[in-house]
Amino acid sequence: MKGQAEDELQRSSWRLALQTGALLVLLLVAIAGSVLLIVSTSQATAAQRLLTTATEHVDSIVDAPAGTWLAISNQGVLTVSPGMPSGLPDLKAIDAVAANGVAAQEDVSIAGRPYTVRTADSGGRVVQAVFDRHENLEELNRLGVALLLTCGGAVVLASLLAVWLARRTMRPMAEALDRQRRFVADASHELRTPLTLLSMRAQMLRRRVASSRLQEPPANIEADVDAMIEDSRSLTRLLEDLLISADSRRVELTDVDVVALADDVVQSFSVSAAHRGVTIERTGIAGPLAITAAPTALRRLFVALLDNAVRFARGRVDVGVTTDSRTLVITVRDDGPGFADDVKPRAFERLATARPADAEPEAGAAPRHYGLGLALVAEAAAQHGGRVEIGTQPSGAVIVVHLPIRRNPGNSPAAGSFFRALVSRLRRMF
Numbered sequence: 001m002k003g004q005a006e007d008e009l010q011r012s013s014w015r016l017a018l019q020t021g022a023l024l025v026l027l028l029v030a031i032a033g034s035v036l037l038i039v040s041t042s043q044a045t046a047a048q049r050l051l052t053t054a055t056e057h058v059d060s061i062v063d064a065p066a067g068t069w070l071a072i073s074n075q076g077v078l079t080v081s082p083g084m085p086s087g088l089p090d091l092k093a094i095d096a097v098a099a100n101g102v103a104a105q106e107d108v109s110i111a112g113r114p115y116t117v118r119t120a121d122s123g124g125r126v127v128q129a130v131f132d133r134h135e136n137l138e139e140l141n142r143l144g145v146a147l148l149l150t151c152g153g154a155v156v157l158a159s160l161l162a163v164w165l166a167r168r169t170m171r172p173m174a175e176a177l178d179r180q181r182r183f184v185a186d187a188s189h190e191l192r193t194p195l196t197l198l199s200m201r202a203q204m205l206r207r208r209v210a211s212s213r214l215q216e217p218p219a220n221i222e223a224d225v226d227a228m229i230e231d232s233r234s235l236t237r238l239l240e241d242l243l244i245s246a247d248s249r250r251v252e253l254t255d256v257d258v259v260a261l262a263d264d265v266v267q268s269f270s271v272s273a274a275h276r277g278v279t280i281e282r283t284g285i286a287g288p289l290a291i292t293a294a295p296t297a298l299r300r301l302f303v304a305l306l307d308n309a310v311r312f313a314r315g316r317v318d319v320g321v322t323t324d325s326r327t328l329v330i331t332v333r334d335d336g337p338g339f340a341d342d343v344k345p346r347a348f349e350r351l352a353t354a355r356p357a358d359a360e361p362e363a364g365a366a367p368r369h370y371g372l373g374l375a376l377v378a379e380a381a382a383q384h385g386g387r388v389e390i391g392t393q394p395s396g397a398v399i400v401v402h403l404p405i406r407r408n409p410g411n412s413p414a415a416g417s418f419f420r421a422l423v424s425r426l427r428r429m430f
Helices: 003-057 091-100 134-211 219-245 258-275 295-312 373-383 417-429
Strands: 068-074 077-080 104-110 113-122 125-132 254-257 279-284 290-293 316-324 327-334 352-354 368-371 387-390 397-404
Touching: 003 068, 003 113, 003 125, 003 134, 068 091, 091 104, 091 113, 091 125, 113 134, 134 219, 254 258, 254 295, 258 279, 258 290, 258 295, 258 316, 290 295, 295 316, 295 327, 295 373, 295 397, 373 387, 373 397
Parallel strands: 279 316
Antiparallel strands: 068 077, 068 125, 104 113, 113 125, 254 290, 316 327, 327 397, 352 368, 387 397
């Protein structure tokens, strides 16, 4: 696997690694945040319990719990634990509690070191406990650094592992896709030459028939030659579609006259339909109607609709092209057996099969095969942001396609292509 396929594999692998890393980062951040919150809450609860015990149940500064200092005011006599931080005790808080008996607590910082000070009335005495929160904060910082290093290492390892796994799992698919593209390109290249020769020979045969000495050449000969020429043109168009479908990124939107396209497809089906005894009529808008679309996909849509209708019609097919507000409506009707109720929900699936709608269950009628045609119609409609549905009529079948009418400003095919390409790229990445 070389060239473009290898580049696509590498980009896809790194894209997957980035997405995996991003998800892992979010997960680890949530876990680390939860751990830090739990530890911080536990520390705050333990400190609060320690301060409450010190202010309500300790009688002497000698019995001060570890990490705390006490100041006890008893009948105007103040005793303070040795090593009390500078600026403490808070005499104003002691006087306030002595006056109103309401416990007070606040966080203070002295020389950049954090403390929690709680002052409370304890049996006629006022006790003030000072708790040093420095060790708790240091513990949280150490835990945060440890989590950061651990999570960072896990993200890097997981991303590298995702790249390795992605390349191993995606390489067979990328190689298969590359082989498919090469096959389509080689097949199209090999078939283009005989098709060109077929078309040239059919045209030469038609000239010879027209210039022969027969005053009135048989009409059926000219019709058959015309059919050969049109068939060769249709095959050539199908090969071009194969080349484009081999790499969908090559499909570009441009201005398309949908009325002229419909007329062209109807004309190309006229001969084969006449041989089946089927008449095709084009109704609706007669003048030009330009929309922004992928020409090959839109042609494929018309061809699939007409192929399905002509194959099952008894004598008539109607192709309507109309507009409804900002929507293009393509309606194809036939007077064939129609769709059975059980097949309508899956008519646009690939290779759908069902009995005709007008067949009796015991009649043993051959099943109706829908092949890939209607599935291609649904795909082409979705590609243009539209939809397809089965309509209702007393007999026969009717398929309705709704496509949004988009026009390039100033009839410039390139207008807006940058934004469409940007949106498409973002969708492929995420």
